[in-house]
Amino acid sequence: MPIISDTELARRRREIMDAARVCFARHGFEGATVARLEEATGKTRGAIFHHFGDKESLFLAIVSEDAERQAEVVSQRGLVEVMRDMLHNPSDHDWFATRAEIIRKLRTDPDFEVRWREHQVVLDRAVRQRLESNEQMRGDVPVEVLQTYLETVLEGFITKLAAGEPAERLEAMLNVVEQSVRG
Amino acid sequence: MPIISDTELARRRREIMDAARVCFARHGFEGATVARLEEATGKTRGAIFHHFGDKESLFLAIVSEDAERQAEVVSQRGLVEVMRDMLHNPSDHDWFATRAEIIRKLRTDPDFEVRWREHQVVLDRAVRQRLESNEQMRGDVPVEVLQTYLETVLEGFITKLAAGEPAERLEAMLNVVEQSVRG
Numbered sequence: 001m002p003i004i005s006d007t008e009l010a011r012r013r014r015e016i017m018d019a020a021r022v023c024f025a026r027h028g029f030e031g032a033t034v035a036r037l038e039e040a041t042g043k044t045r046g047a048i049f050h051h052f053g054d055k056e057s058l059f060l061a062i063v064s065e066d067a068e069r070q071a072e073v074v075s076q077r078g079l080v081e082v083m084r085d086m087l088h089n090p091s092d093h094d095w096f097a098t099r100a101e102i103i104r105k106l107r108t109d110p111d112f113e114v115r116w117r118e119h120q121v122v123l124d125r126a127v128r129q130r131l132e133s134n135e136q137m138r139g140d141v142p143v144e145v146l147q148t149y150l151e152t153v154l155e156g157f158i159t160k161l162a163a164g165e166p167a168e169r170l171e172a173m174l175n176v177v178e179q180s181v182r183g
Numbered sequence: 184m185p186i187i188s189d190t191e192l193a194r195r196r197r198e199i200m201d202a203a204r205v206c207f208a209r210h211g212f213e214g215a216t217v218a219r220l221e222e223a224t225g226k227t228r229g230a231i232f233h234h235f236g237d238k239e240s241l242f243l244a245i246v247s248e249d250a251e252r253q254a255e256v257v258s259q260r261g262l263v264e265v266m267r268d269m270l271h272n273p274s275d276h277d278w279f280a281t282r283a284e285i286i287r288k289l290r291t292d293p294d295f296e297v298r299w300r301e302h303q304v305v306l307d308r309a310v311r312q313r314l315e316s317n318e319q320m321r322g323d324v325p326v327e328v329l330q331t332y333l334e335t336v337l338e339g340f341i342t343k344l345a346a347g348e349p350a351e352r353l354e355a356m357l358n359v360v361e362q363s364v365r366g
Contacts, residue, residue: 013211076212076270097286097290100283100286100287101283101284103283103346104211104284104345107345145352145355145356148343148348151343151360152353154336154339156337156339157339159286159335159338161288161337162286163286164290164291165331169328172328172337173332176363179363180359180363
């Protein structure tokens with residue numbers, strides 16, 4: 001058996017994740033069958049699941065990567081900026097449509113819910129820390145409530161984005177949101 | 184063939200809609216198969232589709248009824264109050280989970296999208312009118328932007344509700360929303 005370097009392993013994981021992301025975006029979580037994932041990645045199911053265990057883990061690896069990237073933006077510039085970034089990357093909008101499907105899965109599949117929440121922790125924590133440390137935030141509403149507010153807007157924003165709402169309207173709406181969390 | 188009174192017809196439609204609502208809430212739009220709708224309503228597919236044409240029309244009849252009821256609340260008390268009502272009717276939360284599934288359908292099924300939008304017109308119009316006529320609203324942001332803002336919050340709120348977010352957090356969050364659209 002040939003020895004494969006860590007760099008090569010990372011490269012293969014990367015390739016699979018990029019292709020799988022497009023496949024999930026196009027077909028949804030359920031619709032992205034193993035056969036479709038094979039076709040999209042150009043790899044056999046054996047190769048895919050060698051790297052990711054199962055389809056759910058592959059999906060959650062992508063979710064996790066998103067959450068980490070978003071957490072970074074949050075700690076520098078806040079959650080509203082994460083939404084502005086989404087607005088400016090239309091190629092991601094199809095991917096966000098999978099989120100709608102996941103909501104039902106979260107309700108009906110407790111194991112998946114536990115795993116999903118684990119992958120979101122990094123983002124939740126970043127939002128919380130940002131709200132606690134940012135002196136521009138209003139002080140008359142508890143931080144948890146502001147967090148729930150911003151997360152609710154994020155969910156709605158993703159839904160609107162996936163539904164094809166015009167970008168300029170969403171952009172103007174984000175200014176209202178930003179204003180409303182500031183002191 | 185026996186003559187059936189309008190009252191009797193209305194009663195049968197009512198029965199089918201109530202049972203179908205529970206069935207859609209439990210199984211989702213796709214998951215609520217014709218067989219499951221038969222079981223839930225206690226009627227044959229012939230009887231169901233005599234009243235509603237097809238499954239999509241049955242679903243949209245329920246959506247339409249919701250939109251009309253919500254439009255009434257909006258014109259009296261605003262969209263935030265519609266959300267408060269949702270919060271206080273936990274039995275409806277499962278139904279709202281179907282909304283997530285519908286978002287993907289709206290993107291991928293243009294005919295369905297047209298029909299869906301028709302059923303939402305009454306609500307959109309009520310929100311618009313309320314924002315235009317209510318003197319408590321802030322005047323420094325265009326009405327369309329406030330409308331997009333409130334609709335975005337509504338989408339996020341439905342998602343959070345369906346995902347099991349604690350009611351007291353959502354309640355407190357709604358106060359922030361209400362404040363932020365007022366002058």
